[in-house]
Amino acid sequence: MSLLRTKPVDRIADESAHTPLRRTLGLVPLVALSVGATLGTGIFVVLGQATPVAGPAVAVSFAVAALAALFSALSYAELAGAVPVSGSAYSYTYATLGELVAWVCGWCLLLEYGVSVAAVAVGWSGYLNAFLDATLGVSLPAALSGDVVNLPAAVVVLLAMGVLLGGVRESAAVTTVTTVLKVAVLLFFVAVAVVGFQTRHMTPFAPAGIAGITGAASLVFFSFIGFDAASTAGEEAKNPQRDLPRAIVISLAIVTVVYVLVALTAVGAVGVDVLTGSDASLATVLQQLTEASWPATVLSAGAVIAIASVVLTVLYGQTRVLVAMARDGLVPRVFARVGPRRVPTANTLIVGIVVAVPAALVPLGQLAEATSIGTLVAFGLVNVGVVVLRRTRPDLPRGFRTPWVPVVPLLGLGMCVLLVAGLAPATWVAFGLWSVVGLVVYFAYGRRHSELAQGE
Numbered sequence: 209m210s211l212l213r214t215k216p217v218d219r220i221a222d223e224s225a226h227t228p229l230r231r232t233l234g235l236v237p238l239v240a241l242s243v244g245a246t247l248g249t250g251i252f253v254v255l256g257q258a259t260p261v262a263g264p265a266v267a268v269s270f271a272v273a274a275l276a277a278l279f280s281a282l283s284y285a286e287l288a289g290a291v292p293v294s295g296s297a298y299s300y301t302y303a304t305l306g307e308l309v310a311w312v313c314g315w316c317l318l319l320e321y322g323v324s325v326a327a328v329a330v331g332w333s334g335y336l337n338a339f340l341d342a343t344l345g346v347s348l349p350a351a352l353s354g355d356v357v358n359l360p361a362a363v364v365v366l367l368a369m370g371v372l373l374g375g376v377r378e379s380a381a382v383t384t385v386t387t388v389l390k391v392a393v394l395l396f397f398v399a400v401a402v403v404g405f406q407t408r409h410m411t412p413f414a415p416a417g418i419a420g421i422t423g424a425a426s427l428v429f430f431s432f433i434g435f436d437a438a439s440t441a442g443e444e445a446k447n448p449q450r451d452l453p454r455a456i457v458i459s460l461a462i463v464t465v466v467y468v469l470v471a472l473t474a475v476g477a478v479g480v481d482v483l484t485g486s487d488a489s490l491a492t493v494l495q496q497l498t499e500a501s502w503p504a505t506v507l508s509a510g511a512v513i514a515i516a517s518v519v520l521t522v523l524y525g526q527t528r529v530l531v532a533m534a535r536d537g538l539v540p541r542v543f544a545r546v547g548p549r550r551v552p553t554a555n556t557l558i559v560g561i562v563v564a565v566p567a568a569l570v571p572l573g574q575l576a577e578a579t580s581i582g583t584l585v586a587f588g589l590v591n592v593g594v595v596v597l598r599r600t601r602p603d604l605p606r607g608f609r610t611p612w613v614p615v616v617p618l619l620g621l622g623m624c625v626l627l628v629a630g631l632a633p634a635t636w637v638a639f640g641l642w643s644v645v646g647l648v649v650y651f652a653y654g655r656r657h658s659e660l661a662q663g664e
Contacts, residue, residue: 212306213660215536217291217601220303223535224293227443230376230550235451235458237380238438240387241521242459246434247390248328248518251467252335252511254428255489259480262424265414267472269424274464276425276627277432279620280587281460282610283594285453288439289607290597292448295532296439296525297586297593302536304593304600311654313589314533315646319582319639321526322563324433325365325519329567332515333360339508342501354571362568368520369560372527375549376444379524386517393510394466396503397490401473404497409479429627431467433583435460437521440528453608523563527555537662538654581631581639588624591617 233241255266262269287300295302298317302310333353337360341347352359372379414421438455442448470490474483478496483489494503527543531552534544547553594610594617610616655661 210655210661211308214304214306215299215302215310215660217303217597217604220291220293220299224443224448227294228546228550229294229443229531229552231444231446232377233380233441233445233451234447235454237384238441238445238451238455239459239462240384241380241441241524242435242438242455243391243462244383244387244434244517245437245521245525246432246459246463247387247394247466248434248514251394251431251470252490252514254431255471255474255483258424258427259475259489260484261416261427262420263412263415263480264410264475265421266424266428266475267468268414269421270428270431270467270471271464272421272425273429273432274460274467276429276620276623277435277460279616279623280591281435281456283591283617283620284436284439285456285608286594286606286610287590287597288442288452288456289449290604292442292445292452292607293532294440294443294528296436296442296529297590298529299442299532300593300597301589304596305589307538307655307658307660308650309589311538311650312643312646313586314529314538315643315650316582316585317529318526319642320433320586321522321529322559323566323582325368325522325526325563326361326567326570328515328518328522329361329365329563330354330358330571332364332512332519333358335508335511335515336360339505339512342505342508358568362564364516364519365523365564365567366560368516368523369556369564371520372524372556372560373549373551373553375551379520383517383521386513386520390510390514390517391462391466393507393513394470396510397494397507398469398473400497400503401470401477401493404478405473405476407476409476426627428467430580430583432460432463433580434518434522435463436586437525440525443528443531449605449607457608523559526563527552527559530555530559535659537657537659538650540653581628581635582642584624584628588621588628591620591624 258269259266291300291303293299298310298314301313337347337353348360371382435456438452438459442452445451474490474493478493482492482496491504491507494507530539530543533539534541543552543555545552545554595614598613
């Protein structure tokens with residue numbers, strides 16, 4: 209039964225109220241954090257993969273994927289307002305489903321955040337080389353940009369680590385500025401592409417019918433992963449009960465509008481055939497539409513900014529999840545120690561250095577394969593947690609209430625199960641190995657050092 213012990217919500221609330229972290233984040237930086245973690249590599253490369261599946265209806269596919277993400281986002285919004293702590297889905301499941309499930313969720317979050325940071329950093333290296341080539345006519349030696357070691361990937365992780373060590377207020381300022389810049393760059397793309405929009409490129413609109421639209425929606429769903437980043441800032445938000453739910457919902461709305469506009473104008477400007485198979489689909493559109501090189505250069509600069517900001521925001525999320533797990537005794541307490549600048553200094557240093565290693569040494573494809581499954585498991589557990597907490601603590605104050613419970617959370621859970629079932633066997637093997645390692649760590653260390661166990 210000790211594996212099923214839950215952490216009382218009142219205890220979680222008390223820890224949040226007396227956090228050593230600094231409460232400096234209002235609604236705008238929280239929205240920027242969430243948008244910054246979501247709006248990254250996906251939109252810059254995903255069109256080339258999704259367009260041949262759905263045809264011009266790929267814009268509808270983005271809307272369908274957004275609807276699927278919305279189910280989980282609404283569940284996140286309720287729990288973020290009811291249990292406003294740094295641990296995100298880990299803390300929510302600890303309060304509702306028990307210690308072992310919480311550990312599994314936290315372990316999945318570490319996989320999601322850590323691997324995705326490394327993968328995004330490797331992608332950033334490629335865009336940086338393209339930008340340098342377009343602007344200066346130079347590029348890094350192949351041996352330093354992936355053939356032997358990926359130096360830029362490691363550097364961007366370490367730079368993000370340095371920004372985080374500067375303090376949450378400073379990190380939030382950088383995140384806000386970079387998020388505004390990359391939204392502006394994508395809106396610049398829309399403004400250029402809409403000039404070349406031709407209705408003939410939009411027919412036939414859905415050549416593969418509903419199956420093509422839903423198939424492409426599965427491909428682009430992972431472009432929406434990241435909206436949960438705001439929930440990791442529960443102890444650094446000024447008014448978490450009010451602002452965290454708003455930030456999650458607002459950020460998802462912003463990202464959805466940007467994605468749909470970009471997809472619609474891109475296809476309308478050049479057609480499906482031009483986009484199919486392109487790894488730099490947006491740059492391809494601008495090259496087709498304009499004779500000048502500067503629009504594509506501006507877009508490349510935007511891609512460099514976009515991907516770097518994702519590294520920063522996701523690395524932030526991972527350190528805050530570790531803060532919560534360390535405070536509960538499930539991982540060493542060094543991860544919860546707060547330094548003079550009111551940030552988890554040792555935690556940030558360890559995470560930054562550890563993540564920089566695979567970013568420098570492991571190819572992008574191998575990193576990306578392990579990211580999705582951890583995210584979907586965490587999303588599914590959050591949807592279950594909403595239903596459980598409604599039954600066990602109906603009186604708990606909530607800054608936001610998920611509508612139509614249990615229908616919406618169950619729809620969110622169903623979408624997660626559907627998408628997880630479609631993942632490749634190799635991904636399941638990697639996840640199984642990661643889970644076994646996690647269980648060994650829990651039974652060898654976490655269970656014996658658990659704060660709840662000490663109080664029994």
